[in-house]
Amino acid sequence: MTAAAPLGYDADGARIQSHEFAWKRSADQDAAQPARHRVVVIGAGPVGLTLAIDLAQRGVPVLVLDSDCRLSTGSRAICFAKRTLEIWDRLGVGDAMGAKGVRWNVGRVFFGDAQLYRFDLLPEAGHERPAFINLQQYYAEAFLAVRAAQLANLEIRWKSRVHAIESEDEGEGEGVLLGVDTPAGTYRLRADYVAACDGARSPARALLGLETRGRVFHDRFLIADVRMQADLPAERWFWFDPPFHRHQSVLLHRQPDGVWRIDFQLGWDADPDEEKKPERIRPRVDAMMRQALGHEVPFELEWASVYTFACRRMERFRHGRVFFAGDAAHGVSPFGARGANSGVQDADNLGWKLAAVIAGHAGAALLETYGAEREPAADENLLNSTRSTDFITPKSEISRMFRDAVLTLSRDLPFARTLVNSGRLSVPATLHASPLNTPDVEGESFEGRMAPGAPASDAPLVRLDGRASWLLRELGARFTLLLAAGGGSEALASGLAGPAGEALPLRILVVHGADPGGEGKAPEGESKAAEGEGNAPGGEGKAPEGAGAPPQRERPGVTADGARAPGSVEAVHVRDAQGFVGRRYDLQCGGAVLIRPDLHVCARWRAPDVDAIRAAIRRALASP
């Protein structure tokens, strides 16, 4: 089959599933010496593509190698979390994902034939993104691939399997030598850095002789994706021990295109080949629909798979110049949607650090913090995922007895609902113990969750031009200082922009209070002084603007590259019209919060000064 026309954001599922990316012979293949690349990403899945786009947008040329020429077969990961969407917003694909995906916040838990309770994962207002969208993994990968194709400094080579990895640790020639297998034979290339995002069975991990350790669970699950007209809400429904599937669990999710994901626990003794047969699946789905809707519904079986899982991780995610991210580094149970979502957080953590080191704004010490931050995050995911699995699949009689006791009580007693564990759904890790955090000033205390290390929370705000926007949309690709107007904020902003600010890749978001006529009134004109500097045309590997731009609202700083734009300090004024920013960040007159390029809080002050802010940025770059 010849390769079809390029994919667009409007491609439908069938088109995406049948799409084959073309393999083209690379000039590297004919080079006398292995060609040298800045960063090579192995694997064009959601994690690898997220990392590659982030790097490219930050001005780092990046090469992606994928052993295949197709996107995900079947829906696979379908629950993409709020945080993942926020990261994808920064990459210019959040709107495409959000428009196609099924938004959901609500879950219901059933035990036997009765509903126990419902829960709302996002019970508060003031967020642009929902707790989750459900979207077939092939859509997510396709949209990322469409975005990737718009970036001139991002190349994907399909049908290019990495068959050898060798670290070259000697002197100036430090790097990684890769052997690549293609339809026209093999060739070698060199990379300054390699990111292995090549999935749970990670060939890269095996090539380096590295292990992943943890717990294998002796249970099998059937995924059935069925297309049907069913009058059910966009919610997550979880059954413990339902009458239509005794002694097991069942999970129902709605996907786009009228497709429903049903996940049946089967037990260890199930025969995976038998269970995948349509004649085995149909009666299971019919029985479930009789329970859920009261009657059967005609359906088409789209895709089925029987899976097992393990909760495990590599001991270290960084090995010299090779970084492991996503399933290659860690595996979890599917309950909680912590697989792909944590992988996207890995990519988010690694991208800006590699860019800063490559641009010379930080030393190699910053790369050490990738493992220091993401290994504990993986532990948190593993702990949650293992606990969910133990609740869903009790391993002893007494464990089942307590599980059923919890479920029985939870129908009337809200306290027991806190113990019900049908999956603790993915939330981004708070990097509590990160060496990049600046501890709060002694004696200063803050309300709310936005402590150093916390993932920055969204909040609605209004731009100076009167347009409504969202806080996370207004954060740049660089460090951002949220600075509450009033107090010494004006002097501080000009101090930071002053001549001593030579290496400060910083955006200042001056947050004015709700009252438009009050003393916090934003000065007119001033805000444009430095804004857009990062958007200056030119620069190596810069993506062409205009043609083929994604269907995304204008986003300041999306192509601004903090790492490549030393000394550019831009100040932008916004109004906290509904007070959400002030409340969520406990931001009071003159106070400030420093946010990293990956949208984690790293420092905050009641009464900041220029030196403290500069020191916090240096600390967050691991460059004291």
Add this chain to the structure above:
Amino acid sequence: MKELRPMPLVTTPNLSAPDDFYEALIDAHRDLSTEESHALNARLVLVLVNHVGDLDVLREALGIARSGSRIQARQGS
């Protein structure tokens, strides 16, 4: 010898009417099969656990319950 830190769990007599409670406990299990009684106990534990709330207290109680002795529970910890 290990230093004994203050234990948060109340183990001094604290029941207002011990005999009445004991009777009520046995009564609650009347006519239940062993399995049903185990289930009742499990629910009872959960309800009381929520009333206590404090994880340190609960961990101490779990230790005592596991060994059947406060002294052994301390040595084990």
